[in-house]
Amino acid sequence: MEFGAALAANLTSPPVLAFALGFLATALGAELKLHEALYDALSVYLLLAIGLKGGVAISVAEAGALLWPALAALALGTAIPLWCYAVLRRLLRLGAADSGALAAHYGSVSAVTFVAALQFLAARGVPAEGFLPALVALLEVPAIVVAIALARAGGAAGGGGGLREALHEVVFGRSVVLLVGGLAIGVLTGERGYAAVKPLFSDLFLGALVLFLLELGVVAARRRGDLRRAGAPLVAFAVIAPIVHAALASLLGPLVGLSPGGTMVFATLAASASYIAAPAAVRLALPEASPSLYLASSLVVTFPFNLALGLPLYDAFARLAHRLLG
């Protein structure tokens, strides 16, 4: 069975095992934390590398191919927070601030999960469109804005700075700036320019990702105590929402002209929850929302779930959708 084989291969891939090592070692009391400066440098490196590679791919592709997937990404980025907010408020009976905060996280994306999806495909030799990093930047912004606006409309108090400050935090946050900047550099420099920096940005990429995931495992383990405060319904949400979002995106993928590989990555993007850009924006704009709720669900539940089980599952979704609609 193809799914079983993909799952087994994924669970024994270096990034997934590094995350598990970081998590287990920290849970057992080992001190693995990377130095803050190294963590910072790694995240800059990973984001810029994705952007560069995407930009080079765009420079050799036809521009029209990007239009429909980009519109689909914008539509999903707006729709996901709407229904997440409704479910969290009505079904889980959370307050406006907490519902908005969680909706922002689930509508927004995790760049590391995106990278893991690309690696998952690369390991199997499945091609994916080069412009996909542009979708990461597109999905990041609208969801956070929509979710914060919803929470405000629902009665959540704003911080001193408010929505504009949160928007600035997202648009000029590290992930969007480096992704978009990397894309621009890649487009401008093309394949010839990229050849010069390829040894650093391409050949060493997987190794850097392994180090970063080790650190994420450590951080997730340190946050695991917050799970108790989140409670079973939120943990269930943190697993079910990604699956639903991935299924939706898988159906959209073939309709907007994405390849099976591109559809798998798009589904993973829809399934992933932000834990870098969204927390900072939400903390500023919805200070009443509890960070332990949104960090526990996005980082301790959804991220590991997507990394270990989600990737092969969304791959199966994408292939099924292409068989049905392609």
Added chain:
Amino acid sequence: MAIHTVPVQRVTIVAESLLEERLLKDLEAAGARGYTLTAARGAGARGVRSSEWEGGNVRIETLVSDAVAQRLLERLAEAYFPHYAVVAWVETVEVVRGDRYV
């Protein structure tokens, strides 16, 4: 020969680092003429805040007049104490060249 010193207020604010820019604007608005900012780690009523992941903490110290110190504390109480991890205290300290601060 003893150097002449003047009493001024030292306001120390420890806050989640996400608030750094906002706090510095508030400092200026309240009339502070300078500050010292350092990265900080620690624990308190809102839990351990020690990693860059959660943003870490900043420690801001400023030497000001009584009136400015009051304005600052009022601003903190109004805008930050309800929802953010912020601690602040005031001490009277002796400085040389007192006219630089008030």
